[in-house]
Amino acid sequence: MSAQEMIVLAMQxxxxxxxxxxxxxxxxxxxxYVVRRPRRFARSFVAMFFVMPIVAIAPDKTFEFRHEIEVALVALALSPVPPLLLKKGGKAGGRASYALGLLVTMAILSLVVLPLGMRLLELVFDRSFALQPVAVxxxxxxxxxxxxxxxxxxxxxVSATAARFAGPLVTLGNLLLVAVALLVVFNSRNAIMxxxxxxxxxxxxxxxxxxxxAGHWLGGPELEDRVVLGLSTASRHPGIALTLASFNYPNEHGVTAAIMLYLLVNIAxxxxYVIWQQRRAAATSQSPDPAA
Known part of the structure; x- marks a missing residue:
């Protein structure tokens, strides 16, 4: 098993x-939660699967990236949101049901959207994106x-037992992702620089x-929904992009470096944004009720 395959496996x-x-x-x-609310579903879809692919490919007109870097950015734009968003959105005061429903809905949609989206971008922007739909x-x-x-x-x-194990499992997943990310960043530091x-x-x-x-603006009037869609639109699943890279560019370390750089920039x-939304949520909760 190659180092690239081990990285993808650990992230998964x-x-x-x-x-x-x-x-x-x-x-x-x-x-x-999302599919039962058609307007919210439509706004979420536009933000995540329409706005972001355009944003991913547009800079190439100015900077002329290497092709594999462009593929990595487009793959990130068409990938579903990462599950770690659920915890991040909750800390910022986001609606938990919306975050979970969005994760599930967009993950299912991406089974179709990612291959078709890649093909559509190939036709519209005259690009060639090698893709392995089965891998995705x-x-x-x-x-x-x-x-x-x-x-x-x-x-x-076993509902009672399940509740006790939920927190430790989420923590374990977070720690494993952080450990893998730090290791990859260290090993790829020259390529990232x-x-x-x-x-x-x-x-x-x-x-x-x-x-x-875009997610914040399309999230609707309620603050807790804007937080979820804002973070969801900006945060994407690195495992899918890495899988695409391993199939199409197995010896190209620049793609892995670009995805790791994305993770660092996304966190930074x-x-x-999360701190800002936490303060807004706290201020809203402390405001006196005008009807009182």
């Missing part, structure tokens, strides 16, 4: 543990859909900022 394991943990506390109403489907099924379904099944069978001066860093920063802004730029 971390995500699976996290999703399974959330599944131990999730309900059917949580999973169906396997990643989404293994890392999100099946672990979540398994967690919910365990919850139905090489990307900072060629426009890749700026393009990734724009990707994250536009994602936060999302933290101020």
């Amino acid at each position: 394991a971390s995500v699976m543990a996290t999703v399974f943990g959330f599944g131990l506390t999730a309900t059917l109403d949580d999973m169906l 489907i396997k990643v989404i099924l293994k890392s999100i859909i099946l672990p979540l379904a398994a967690g919910m099944a365990v919850r139905v069978l 090489a990307l900072i001066g060629n426009g890749t860093l700026l393009a990734i920063a724009v990707f994250v900022v536009v994602g936060l802004a 730029l999302s933290m101020p």
Whole structure:
């Protein structure tokens, strides 16, 4: 097994543990939250699967990235949100049911949207994105859909025990992802530094900022929904992008470096947004009720 394959496997394991943990506390109403609200579903789809692919490919007109870097950015734009978003959104005061429902809905949609979206971008922008649809489907099924379904099944069978294990599993998944990310960043530090001066860093920063802004704006009037969609639009599943890279560019370390750089930039730029939303939520909760 190559180092690239081990990285992808470790990331998938971390995500699976996290999703399974959330599944131990999730309900059917949580999973169906988005599809039962058509307008919210439409706004979420536009933000995540229409705005972001355009944002991902537009900078190439200015910076002329290497092709594999462009593929990595587009794959991130078309990938579903990472499960770690659930915890991040909760800390910022986001609606938990919306976050979980969005994760499930977009993961299922991405089984179709990612291959078709890649093909559409090829036609519109005259690009060639090598794609392995079977690999993408396997990643989404293994890392999100099946672990979540398994967690919910365990919850139905042994609800009292399931609740006790949910927190530790989520923590384990988070720690594993952090450990893998730190290891990859350290090993890829030279490749990451090489990307900072060629426009890749700026393009990734724009990707994250536009994602936060577009999701926040399309999130609707309620603050807790804006937080969830803002973070969801800016945060994408690195495992899928890494899987695409391993199939199409097995000896190209620049793709892995670009995805790791995205993770670092996403964390750095999302933290101020989360803190801002925490303060707004706290101020709103402390405001006196005018009807009182």
